[in-house]
Amino acid sequence: MKMKKALILMLSCFMLICLSACNGNSNSNNSATGNTSQSDAQQSQKNTSNEPSAAANAEADAAPQGLEPLDDKPRKIVVSILAATDIYKQAKEKYEALHPNTTIELKEFSTTGGGVISASEVEKYIKSTTTEVLSGKGADLFAFTTVELPIDKYVNKGAFENLDDWINRDAGFDQQQYHMNIMDGSKMNGGLYIMPVEFYLEALYGDAGGIKKAGITIDDKNWTWSQFAEISKQLAGKNGHTYSMGFLPPEAMINNLVSDNYNRLIDGANGKASFDTPFFTELLTDVKEMYDEKELSGDAVEFTKSYLYYSLITSPSDYLLRLGMYFKDGKVYQKPHAAEQKSGISFLVTNQIAMNANSEVKRDAWEFMKFLLSEEMQSAGYSGFSMNKAVNEKAIEDVKENGIDKNVAAKGGGASAEATDENLEVLRDMLSEASLRNIGYETTVQKIIAEEVKAFFAGQKSADAVAKLIQNRVTTYLNE
Template sequence: MKEMKKMSFKRSAWKAWMLGALALTLAACSASNGGSAENGGSGAPGDGGSASGGQNGQKVIAVSVVESNRFLDLAKQKFEAAHPDIRIEIKPAFSTPQSESGMARATGFFDPNTLEKYATTINADLMNGTASDLLVVDPLPYTKYADKKLLADMGEFMKDDDRFSPDNYYMNVFDALKYDGGLYGIPYSVSMMVWMGNQDRLEPLGIRPDRWTWKEFKEKIGTLAQDPSGSPLQWEDPGDWIIERVGAERNAFIDSDSQTAEFAGQKFIDLLEETKSLYDQKFFSQPDVSISLSGDKAGSELSVFFPVRVGDFAAAAIGHLLFANPAIYEVPSESGEQGMSFDAHTMLAINNKSPNKQEAWEFLSFLLTDEMQFSPELEGLPVLKKASEAQMEAAKNASVEGSPKATPEELNKIHELLSQVNRFAGLDPKIEAILKEETKPFFTGQKTAETVAKSIQNKVNLYLQE
């Protein structure tokens, strides 16, 4: 069973991450054990940058990551075996000790100081031309680097690679990540947020599990919020709620083309006011109230929704831990017709100043092949269609004593949603920090929504224009 670190660099509430980790546990228990991969390389980002010379004339491809994982280590091992003239050097900013069982801990949870160190180091390396050939850019303002021509357009590599067939992939994911006509970050897996719904309380309201709006949410779920027996949603910090809402509709608040913010307008002011009203009307439980995942549903039957970040088809079963009659709901959107948003599990970019861009692409594209996308070490939903379908079939056939099992309909729902995601929910970590900090005075009654919106507008614009 995989352990989790205490801090998350993502904005999602603790409950979504806890359940997402449970999904990984279910998947790990039901999947075949993969071969143990050797530790991949050593060193930290910035301790030498891109290197082109190794032993016996090998080219060395440096890969800067926040933390390595078994998937990347296995890819390094397999790639080097097939390409003896290339050595992959994985350079983590954080090294995770293995558990007593010998399994590495789950990735994605880091102390903020680790991320700050990684971002600062990579930023300096990119600016002075010493960055690694490949970089993990999830916690970085990568579109700003793309503007400065520091990252390569990998869409061009895709076009020129005869081995890459777009029909085999969820191109909706790659299309959603395009920036200014180019593709500057590629994930090898993704995750998406859904809400597990308690149908015993929801069915009488006539809510559709898909394509519903925030207006419907407030109007229909508002009737349940007045029920003193239980709040519709588990507690979430208001700042985190704002970050999730902005991330899901980032194009409405950040104009990537002009690098300007749109937070001073009525749309964001209304979002602040709406969010405050949700807390005032007790849509959320109190911070000290939590749901047990012991399988005893007595405490959860009074809840209505439980957010879950789906990083594996096994997550489709989580609703059965919570409710006697669960259903998978899409997260509401502004219009109800905007489609699903997603997060990249690990997003890689190619240093445009690297002398080894082609070799860097060779390794990155290897992560997208059948050999790696079918690997049981892959964490997240595969971007290769065949691998996704195989993961779904494995979840259908899985049988783990004491663990819930998803129905075929629930698994098909996740598969359907994966093919429909069309909005990248990733926000620049700096913008997340601004939103979190600047909205606090509004939710504590110290400042008006208009004042807070203007402050956020000014700070984000200043950052975007640096």
């Protein structure tokens, strides 16, 4: 056997978000295993020295050139965005006040004036943005929120600037101020092409008392999906708990496994896919068996019927709410990973920005990107965790002193865990250790998989038939 904000009011959001982390690597004979996804490599600076010696060349390569200072010449930075949020409107106003020579143009696609955006309008936005990005023209910066865009394709086509270069060259970019672990975990193709601006954590909340009573020990710092499968078999149906984990749709489960084995199944750079293989069909059949045997459930079952629940964590208040709401003796467990994948806390980015590789105002665009990460802007009302460490620490200290946010508390009917040093230290550790990025809701590949596997899990098509459909659709997409 091999092998994912679950409040009732937020279940529909889960269905969209709970798919998969992006950069898995290949590996192993076990179907539910894979190699680590996140590359630690950074782009090397080009050697500009004319000296012939190897020592001189190495020294030139190792020394970043630095950034030229900003000047007073008129500049316009165009930011492409579906619909300008209050945060971006504030950023425009404040940045222009600090830099009178610079104009920030928020190029909005939506014409709804802040209202509900229709599905057809979103589809037009995706097509329009993809055409603009891949043409190398258009906006200087592209701001992405929760709209599903083929970001993997943008990166594979070299449309975005590698921000590692700017970070390394900018002496004013103090890496100690930011969650560089989130940036490192967001790298694709060996570089940071999408700058995270805001993120959520992923975790499993568990009934620690019930799990202990069942005689099960979970080493969540090291457990793999295969071990999760074995533990699920042991937990299901014990001590009044019907399932080991509830409200995890099978298409979300399969996309977790696909994500952790991403590079084994998808070679985006060369337009190749490997879904019509025994490896993938085994993943399908193994996952289906877990649902058939009632080890997992895709339904929103009562908390008391399950030992574990997948959940997003959006803030210190949200973390404490869930810790006290789901189980009387609740505990946060790290989400499993593939056998050869580096262990770590999972996260997803809900707000991010990229720089057009062909922008003519890169120096100024980089300065605006930095401004979005500043303590001033990161304190302006984002809905998730900040990339700025000081902002997160302030939020943690606030719940310790004043209790959880009233609006958050209302969602749980008053149930929450105490803001003790012990509980809050767990959250601090999660923030500092998060390293495995889930970008499932950003990738068209994951959407294709989620759509096609439903027929298999419903017993309407065979695993081989579904695998071939996915293979054909993904291959077509990768080569468009």
